[in-house]
Amino acid sequence: MAASLLRTKNDPSEMLPKTGENCLYLGASIGGTVSHIHDCICGSGNHHKGHILAVDISPRMMRDLVQLCDKRPGIVPLLADARSITELSPFINKKVDWFHQDLSVADQAKTFVKISEKFLKSGGVGLLSLKGASERVSEGDIKKRFENAEKILKDSRLRIIERIDLRGLEEHHILFNCRME
Numbered sequence: 291m292a293a294s295l296l297r298t299k300n301d302p303s304e305m306l307p308k309t310g311e312n313c314l315y316l317g318a319s320i321g322g323t324v325s326h327i328h329d330c331i332c333g334s335g336n337h338h339k340g341h342i343l344a345v346d347i348s349p350r351m352m353r354d355l356v357q358l359c360d361k362r363p364g365i366v367p368l369l370a371d372a373r374s375i376t377e378l379s380p381f382i383n384k385k386v387d388w389f390h391q392d393l394s395v396a397d398q399a400k401t402f403v404k405i406s407e408k409f410l411k412s413g414g415v416g417l418l419s420l421k422g423a424s425e426r427v428s429e430g431d432i433k434k435r436f437e438n439a440e441k442i443l444k445d446s447r448l449r450i451i452e453r454i455d456l457r458g459l460e461e462h463h464i465l466f467n468c469r470m471e
């Protein structure tokens with residue numbers, strides 16, 4: 291996320307959520323990036339009344355994330371499989387303004403499209419951090435894996451604003467900055 295803010299050719303602030311917005315973060319890990327998103331949308335003590343649902347599948351990561359959430363009201367931790375609409379649905383009662391997916395698991399673009407089409411509001415910002423190494427080797431080399439992912443995005447209701455190649459900052463990583471139609 292930080293690398294893409296440095297690398298974008300557009301106004302980086304357009305990729306960040308606004309104060310008070312409702313956000314979904316898949317692949318929260320121990321909350322490194324989530325804590326910065328919290329600074330943007332909540333402020334100290336959550337005086338802006340923002341909300342971030344921070345999802346991770348790893349109990350180990352969740353242990354630390356829960357401690358961060360205690361200190362930062364506005365972040366809600368969820369131990370769940372981010373690919374499952376059934377597991378996420380009970381915790382998302384209205385569509386979100388901003389969505390970031392950073393999952394180290396195959397089928398990242400398919401998951402991103404499925405979750406965006408279900409939970410991201412029209413005009414909402416969707417950011418996909420795509421890791422070439424997390425896709426299946428059987429899909430081909432890294433370039434081919436990125437092409438496959440881009441095609442999945444292009445065939446969806448998302449519009450790609452920018453494809454940000456993070457080479458030199460994060461190897462084999464691309465961030466797709468998208469908007470829901």
Ligand SMILES: C[S@@+](CC[C@H](N)C(=O)[O-])C[C@H]1O[C@@H](n2cnc3c(N)ncnc32)[C@H](O)[C@@H]1O
Binds near residue numbers: 319
């Ligand atoms: C690259 S790390 C995320 C780093 C984090 N976004 C940050 O910037 O600090 C990827 C995370 O995805 C999580 N993950 C992998 N598969 C997942 C799944 N199916 N559902 C939820 N989280 C998953 C891993 O546990 C890991 O914490």
